[in-house]
Amino acid sequence: MPLRTLETWPHGAIMLDAQHTRFALWAPDAFYVSVELEDGKSIAMLPQAEGWFEVEIKCPAGTRYRYNIDGELDVPDPASRAQASDVHGWSIVVDPLAYAWRHNDWQGRPWHEAVIYELHVGTLGGYAAVEKQLPRLAELGVSAIELMPLAQFPGERNWGYDGVLPYAPQASYGPPEHLKALIDSAHEHGLAVILDVVYNHFGPDGNYLGRYAKGFFQEAVHTPWGAGIDFDRREVRDFFLDNALMWLLEYRFDGLRLDAVHAIDNPGFLQELAQRVRQQVDSGRHVWLVLENEFNQAGLLKHGFDAQWNDDFHNVLHVVLTGETDAYYRDFAQDPTAKLARCLGEGFIYQGQTTRHGHERGEPSADLPPSAFVAFLQNHDQIGNRALGERLHHLCSPQALKAATTLLLMSPMIPLMFMGDEVNAQAPFLFFTDHHGELAQAVREGRRAEFADFAAFRDPERREHIPDPNALPTFEQSTPRLTENAHTSLYRQLLSLRHQHVVPHLPGSVALGAQVLADGAVSARWRLGNGSVLQIDLNLSATPLEQPTPQHLLFQTPASPTTHLPPFSARVSLAPVGEHF
CATH class of the missing domain: 3.20.20.80 (Glycosidases)
Incomplete structure (x- = not known):
C-alpha cells in the first residue's frame, strides 16, 4: 500500500499533465472510496495514512466526476474546481493553466x-x-x-x-x-x-x-x-x-x-x-x-x-x-x-x-x-x-x-x-x-424571527410581510x-x-483627534504623510453652527459659501505643509 510522503495531500483533483489527473480526498470516516466518472467508469481510490484516499488516472480537463463513499453515497468533490450544475451534481476537472492571461504585467495597487x-x-x-x-x-x-x-x-x-x-x-x-x-x-x-x-x-x-x-x-x-x-x-x-x-x-x-x-x-x-x-x-x-x-x-x-x-x-x-x-x-x-x-x-x-x-x-x-x-x-x-x-x-x-x-x-x-x-x-x-422543502420553510421562519427585536416588526402579523427569501x-x-x-x-x-x-499622501497618516462641536456635529483632523493637515467639519444636525470657514477650503456641501457651518453640511479643508488652520 503506497504511503503519502508529504505532510498533507493537496485536496481535490489536480491535473498532472494534459491527460492525467490525481484525485485526493480526506475521508477518515470512510472504509472505501471510488472516483465515479460520468461515462460509467468507477476507479477505486487507494487508502493512505491519516485518512487520505488517492489515485492517479487518465482524465483530461472537462471530465465530470464525483466520489462514492462506502458504496452507499455519491458526493461532489469538496475541493471541486467547478460544478456542472448544483452542489449535489458532478464536479469537473479544471485545467488551471487553460486561460490565456492578457495582462501578465499587472502587479496590483497599493x-x-x-x-x-x-x-x-x-x-x-x-x-x-x-x-x-x-x-x-x-x-x-x-x-x-x-x-x-x-x-x-x-x-x-x-x-x-x-x-x-x-x-x-x-x-x-x-x-x-x-x-x-x-x-x-x-x-x-x-x-x-x-x-x-x-x-x-x-x-x-x-x-x-x-x-x-x-x-x-x-x-x-x-x-x-x-x-x-x-x-x-x-x-x-x-x-x-x-x-x-x-x-x-x-x-x-x-x-x-x-x-x-x-x-x-x-x-x-x-x-x-x-x-x-x-x-x-x-x-x-x-x-x-x-x-x-x-x-x-x-x-x-x-x-x-x-x-x-x-x-x-x-x-x-x-x-x-x-x-x-x-x-x-x-x-x-x-x-x-x-x-x-x-x-x-x-x-x-x-x-x-x-x-x-x-x-x-x-x-x-x-x-x-x-x-x-x-x-x-x-x-x-x-x-x-x-x-x-x-x-x-x-x-x-x-x-x-x-x-x-x-x-x-x-x-x-x-x-x-x-x-x-x-x-x-x-x-x-x-x-x-x-x-x-423543509429548509426553505426554516429559512423563511428564521428570517422573520430575526426582526422580533425591531419595534416595527414586534407584531407577528407585520413580520408575515417580510419578503420570503x-x-x-x-x-x-x-x-x-x-x-x-x-x-x-x-x-x-x-x-x-x-x-x-x-491618496498620494495617505502612507504615514495619523489622526490628530476629533472634537464634538454640538449634538450631531464633529470636527476631525489628520496629519497626512507629507505633513499637510486634512480637516473635515460635519454637521448632521438641523442647527447652524458658528464655526469659521477654514482658509484652505477644498470642498463643501452645500456649495454656497457661508461663515458658519449650515445644517446637514460638510466641508473639507487641507492646510499645506507648515501652515495651520
Whole structure:
C-alpha cells in the first residue's frame, strides 16, 4: 500500500499533465472510496495514512466526476474546481493553466489607493455582465471591486454565504474562464479585484463532509451556523489555506475579505493564513487581506492583515442619520456624537467597552493608521439585513446623506460603497436564497424571527410581510438600475479630489483627534504623510453652527459659501505643509 510522503495531500483533483489527473480526498470516516466518472467508469481510490484516499488516472480537463463513499453515497468533490450544475451534481476537472492571461504585467495597487465598490455578481447578471460595468466604475474613481462570495451554493441564487464548495466559482454566474476574464479585464482598467471568502462555516445544504470527515468540525464549539470548523487539524487548515492561495495565484485576485472571522475559534489559523499569503505571493505584487471581525481585534491588524471593515463607523453614523436604535444600534444610541468623534480620532469605538449584552468588545486601536479601517455608509449586510432591504437614502434627508458621503469619501479611512450607492438606486437589496422543502420553510421562519427585536416588526402579523427569501421576486427586486444621475456627480467630484489630494499622501497618516462641536456635529483632523493637515467639519444636525470657514477650503456641501457651518453640511479643508488652520 503506497504511503503519502508529504505532510498533507493537496485536496481535490489536480491535473498532472494534459491527460492525467490525481484525485485526493480526506475521508477518515470512510472504509472505501471510488472516483465515479460520468461515462460509467468507477476507479477505486487507494487508502493512505491519516485518512487520505488517492489515485492517479487518465482524465483530461472537462471530465465530470464525483466520489462514492462506502458504496452507499455519491458526493461532489469538496475541493471541486467547478460544478456542472448544483452542489449535489458532478464536479469537473479544471485545467488551471487553460486561460490565456492578457495582462501578465499587472502587479496590483497599493492598499492606500483603495476605493472599493462591493457588488453581487448574481444580481448584476453574472461574470460577463459585471465585466461590462468596469469602464464606468474606473471612470467614476473606483480603484477596486469586491465580489460577494462566489463559492458554489445550492440553487441558482443566493447571497453567497451558504456556499459549500469553496473552490468552485458559482456555475450559474458563468464558467471559471469567465471569472478569469472579468479579473483580467478589471486589471486592464486599473481596477483591483477582491473576493469575499467564507471560512467560518459551510452552508446548510450540500455539505457532505460530516458523513466521511467528521474531523472537519468541533461539536463542542458552537457558531450561528452549527458546529465550528476544527482549524487545529492540519488537513482542515490546509483545505482553507490552499483555497486562499488558489484565488490569489490561479485566479489572480488582488485580495481577500475574510467573512466573520470572530466565528473562527483559532487566531493561529488567521495568522498562518496571512503568513502563507505573504510568503507565497510574489513580493512585487500588492495583495490585500481584509477582515470582518465583530470582536474588533486590533492586534490582528498588526500581523499581516491590511484592514478591517469598521462596523462602528457605519453603526454610529446610521444612528445619527436615521435616529434608529433597534437591536445592535442600541450600542450606539447613547451620546452618538461623542462616539462618532472617537471613531474618527481612534478607529474603533468599542475598544474594550461593555456592549448592551454585558460583554467587553474590542481592543485599543488608536495606534493604528487610518487606512487600517474600511469605512462605509452601507454594504450588503447593512442593507440586506434590514427586513425590507431599504437603502440609506430612503431613511434620511438627501442633504444629510451628501454630508455623510463627503466624510466617507474624503477621510483617510479606506472608503467602501455598495453597488447602487453612486446613483441612489431605488431597488432594495433583500436577503435571498434558493432553498426548498423543509429548509426553505426554516429559512423563511428564521428570517422573520430575526426582526422580533425591531419595534416595527414586534407584531407577528407585520413580520408575515417580510419578503420570503426563497421567492424569485425577492431576488429580482434586488437588481439595481445603475443609470447615472445628479447624485453620481457628487461621487465623481469627491473621488477626483480624493485621488488628487488625499491618496498620494495617505502612507504615514495619523489622526490628530476629533472634537464634538454640538449634538450631531464633529470636527476631525489628520496629519497626512507629507505633513499637510486634512480637516473635515460635519454637521448632521438641523442647527447652524458658528464655526469659521477654514482658509484652505477644498470642498463643501452645500456649495454656497457661508461663515458658519449650515445644517446637514460638510466641508473639507487641507492646510499645506507648515501652515495651520
